[in-house]
Amino acid sequence: MNAKQAAGYKAAEWVQEGMLVGLGTGSTAYYVIERIGQRVAEGLKIRAIATSKASEELAEKYRIPLIKAADVSKLDLAIDGADEVDPALALIKGGGGALLREKLVAINSDKFIVIADPGKLVPHLGAFKLPIEIVPFCYEWTLVQLKSRYDIEFQMRTLDGGLYVTDNGNYIVDASFGVIKDPGALDAELKQLTGVVDHGLFVNIADVVVIGHEDGTTETMEKP
Numbered sequence: 001m002n003a004k005q006a007a008g009y010k011a012a013e014w015v016q017e018g019m020l021v022g023l024g025t026g027s028t029a030y031y032v033i034e035r036i037g038q039r040v041a042e043g044l045k046i047r048a049i050a051t052s053k054a055s056e057e058l059a060e061k062y063r064i065p066l067i068k069a070a071d072v073s074k075l076d077l078a079i080d081g082a083d084e085v086d087p088a089l090a091l092i093k094g095g096g097g098a099l100l101r102e103k104l105v106a107i108n109s110d111k112f113i114v115i116a117d118p119g120k121l122v123p124h125l126g127a128f129k130l131p132i133e134i135v136p137f138c139y140e141w142t143l144v145q146l147k148s149r150y151d152i153e154f155q156m157r158t159l160d161g162g163l164y165v166t167d168n169g170n171y172i173v174d175a176s177f178g179v180i181k182d183p184g185a186l187d188a189e190l191k192q193l194t195g196v197v198d199h200g201l202f203v204n205i206a207d208v209v210v211i212g213h214e215d216g217t218t219e220t221m222e223k224p
């Protein structure tokens with residue numbers, strides 16, 4: 001058992017018979033999907049929505065029944081990883097590029113559980129580069145807008161020599177804020193920029209954070 005597995009397996013205990021569940025993305029969310037898959041094989045009946053094509057494939061591998069958003073109005077529970085977690089349970093997410101689907105699923109769930117290893121806990125968000133999802137059309141102008149507002153480094157995310165493209169067909173800019181003093185204010189500011197689809201700040205969205213440790217133990221942080 002490693003820290004990510006400990007957190008993922010513990011969070012999977014929140015999943016109850018009949019629930020509609022949002023499945024996160026990343027190496028920690030992998031373990032939630034694995035454990036839910038094991039429980040489904042043992043007879044647990046749930047339905048789920050995955051936050052990325054990768055997680056969808058994993059859920060299919062574990063025969064977790066998948067539904068479309070049109071089939072339901074909201075979810076009971078979503079479980080996902082994070083890149084940074086602050087003491088107020090504000091998060092940076094999107095290291096894996098799935099931030100938009102992850103946020104959509106999280107805000108449309110009655111409960112959002114974050115799973116992480118202790119290395120993700122920070123006093124202030126911002127050391128991890130904040131992913132900002134932008135539309136490809138005129139993205140150079142969006143970048144100019146961002147640079148004119150914030151005197152920091154912005155980097156277009158790349159993959160295999162080209163620009164990284166999200167599951168939604170958009171690009172990602174990674175922004176080096178360093179310390180984000182007021183995540184709520186930055187959240188609102190970024191959402192107002194035309195060309196920005198969304199960003200990886202999750203403020204007042206997480207209800208619970210499950211921290212896993214290398215010895216297999218876990219601890220839980222609740223929204224203050």
Ligand SMILES: O=C(CO)[C@H](O)[C@H](O)COP(=O)(O)O
Pocket residue numbers: 024025026027028029080081082083092093094095096097098099102
């Ligand atoms: O936001 C995410 C993907 O978009 C992930 O949850 C985040 O990057 C954490 O990933 P990992 O569990 O692999 O450290």
